[in-house]
Amino acid sequence: MLPGLGRICEETKRVSRILQLIQIITARPDRYHRRDLAARFEISERMIQKDLDVIRHGLKLPLTPSPSGYRFDQLPRLPAVGFDFAEAVSLLLAVEAGRRNTGIGTPDLDTAVERVRGLFPPEFARRMSELGRLGKKYKAEEKPVTGEHRWQMLALLERAIVEARKVRIRYSTSSRGGEESIRIIHPYHLLPFVRSWHLVAHCERRDRVLTFKVDRIRRADPLSDRFEIPHDFSLDDHLGDGWGLMSGRGEQATDVELLFEPEAGRWVSEERWHKSQTVEILTDGAVRFGLHLPITPDFVSWILYYGWRVEVMSPHELRDRVAEEHRRAADRYHISDGTSLSRRIQ
Numbered sequence: 001m002l003p004g005l006g007r008i009c010e011e012t013k014r015v016s017r018i019l020q021l022i023q024i025i026t027a028r029p030d031r032y033h034r035r036d037l038a039a040r041f042e043i044s045e046r047m048i049q050k051d052l053d054v055i056r057h058g059l060k061l062p063l064t065p066s067p068s069g070y071r072f073d074q075l076p077r078l079p080a081v082g083f084d085f086a087e088a089v090s091l092l093l094a095v096e097a098g099r100r101n102t103g104i105g106t107p108d109l110d111t112a113v114e115r116v117r118g119l120f121p122p123e124f125a126r127r128m129s130e131l132g133r134l135g136k137k138y139k140a141e142e143k144p145v146t147g148e149h150r151w152q153m154l155a156l157l158e159r160a161i162v163e164a165r166k167v168r169i170r171y172s173t174s175s176r177g178g179e180e181s182i183r184i185i186h187p188y189h190l191l192p193f194v195r196s197w198h199l200v201a202h203c204e205r206r207d208r209v210l211t212f213k214v215d216r217i218r219r220a221d222p223l224s225d226r227f228e229i230p231h232d233f234s235l236d237d238h239l240g241d242g243w244g245l246m247s248g249r250g251e252q253a254t255d256v257e258l259l260f261e262p263e264a265g266r267w268v269s270e271e272r273w274h275k276s277q278t279v280e281i282l283t284d285g286a287v288r289f290g291l292h293l294p295i296t297p298d299f300v301s302w303i304l305y306y307g308w309r310v311e312v313m314s315p316h317e318l319r320d321r322v323a324e325e326h327r328r329a330a331d332r333y334h335i336s337d338g339t340s341l342s343r344r345i346q
Contacts, residue, residue, distance in 0.1 A: 014051070017041055017051060018051050018054055018055060020041075021037065021051055021052070021055060022055060022059075022061070024037075024040075025063070025070050025071065025072060026072060026075065028069075029069070029070070029071035029072065030066055030068040030069045030070075030071050031068070031069045032069045032070055033069050033070070034048055034049060034052070034070075036069070037052075037070075052070070061075065061076075062074055062075075149215075150197065150214060150215060153214050153215075153217050153220060154190065154197060154214060156220050156222065157187050157190060157199055157214070157217075157220065158190060159222070160187050160222050161187045161188065161189070161190070163222075163226075164226050164227055164228065164229075165222050165223060165224075165225070165226055165227075166184055166185065166186055166222075166223040166225045166226070166227055167184070167185055167187055167201075167220050167221065167222050167223065168182065168183070168184050168185075168220070168221045168223055169182070169183055169184075169185055169212075169217050169218075169219065169220045169221075170182055170217070170218045170219040170220075171183055171212060171216055171217055171218070172216045172218055173216070180218060181205070183203050183204065183205045184203075184204045184205070184223070185199075185201040185202060185203050185204070185212070186201055186202040186204075186227040186229070187199055187200075187201045188200045188201055188202065188209070188229055188233070188235070189235055190214070196213055196214065196215055197213075197214040197215070198211050198212065198213055198214065199211070199212045199213075199214055199217075200212075200235060200238060202227070209233070209238055240294075241253055241274075241275075241276070241292075241293050241294065242293060242294050242296050242298075242299075243274065243293055243294075243296050243298045243299035243302065252294065253292055253293055253294050254292070254293075254294070254295065254315055255290070255291075255292050255314065255315070256290065256291040256292070256293065256295070256312075256314065256315065256318060257288065257289070257290050257312075257313040257314045258288075258289040258290075258291075258303065258310050258311070258312055258313065259286060259287070259288055259289075259310065259311045259313050260286060260287040260288075260289055260306070260309060260310050261286060261308075261309040261310070262284070262285030262286055262287070263309070264287075264306050264309035264310060265281070265285070265286055265287025265289070266287070268287060268289055268306075269281070269287050269289070273291075274291055274293060276290075276291050276292040276293060277289065277290065277291050278290040278291075288313075295317075295318055295321075300318075300321060300322065300325070303318075303322055304322065304325055304326075307326075
């Protein structure tokens with residue numbers, strides 16, 4: 001570990017803990033004693049007392065003990081904050097991404113978000129509510145990676161969504177070696193998934209609704225032309241029963257049975273990955289995990305992530321496909337004819 005890094009990590013954890021203490025006591029006054037808080041954070045009562053002293057004396061918040069627990073006598077009212085459009089959009093995008101990535105959500109956060117949403121036209125609120133309803137189904141596995149170009153695209157596209165304005169984009173298609181094409185799209189929804197953001201939009205060139213990866217949009221220019229989302233369009237229906245954001249359209253849904261080693265099985269069984277999933281914990285601690293879905297590249301990649309800790313029991317086609325990927329990966333480390341990647345770069 002780099003010198004000083006451990007101390008910085010501990011300080012960061014303490015700041016986070018103090019903020020959580022404020023939130024907990026505010027939400028449930030007269031509920032927690034010092035011993036309760038120490039047990040909740042798995043630290044000593046002495047450490048919790050130091051945190052409470054920071055809240056009372058450092059932050060000067062009126063924290064008071066009572067026979068039934070701690071409470072704040074009165075919290076300060078903060079002045080109103082004004083946002084321009086781009087700032088408000090950026091804030092909402094960050095909140096929605098955070099909710100999908102970590103399950104963050106409290107009544108206070110919901111209230112704050114609704115106040116920010118109130119700055120926008122009613123149509124914007126309707127779209128955001130739909131995304132909120134779908135949040136658990138399309139939960140991301142990792143936090144999105146931010147970048148200046150990405151956030152510029154997100155702000156521009158979100159504004160186009162709110163204003164129902166067509167956008168001309170220059171898009172790089174990964175399946176054709178990065179070949180770029182010019183398209184006119186009707187942007188419907190933005191969704192975070194894994195480490196990326198994706199745009200669901202009607203493409204005039206293909207005359208159908210597609211899902212675009214925002215990072216592959218090299219340039220975007222809003223047009224003066226407007227559009228309307230068809231009344232019969234449903235984001236849930238568009239994404240269908242597939243895994244993540246890949247709808248699996250045109251693919252037949254099939255029954256899948258996976259057998260996870262005990263440790264990996266515990267991780268998997270704690271999450272809601274798909275609406276069809278079934279979980280059975282076996283006597284030896286292993287987990288039988290069942291699904292009914294189209295088999296897409298995203299789903300295969302998810303299985304491969306768990307390596308030897310998972311075995312595909314059925315269907316045989318998926319078992320063979322995963323086994324072949326593992327064989328090719330193993331072969332990569334046993335190549336002796338000079339064609340391995342590591343030899344190529346030496």
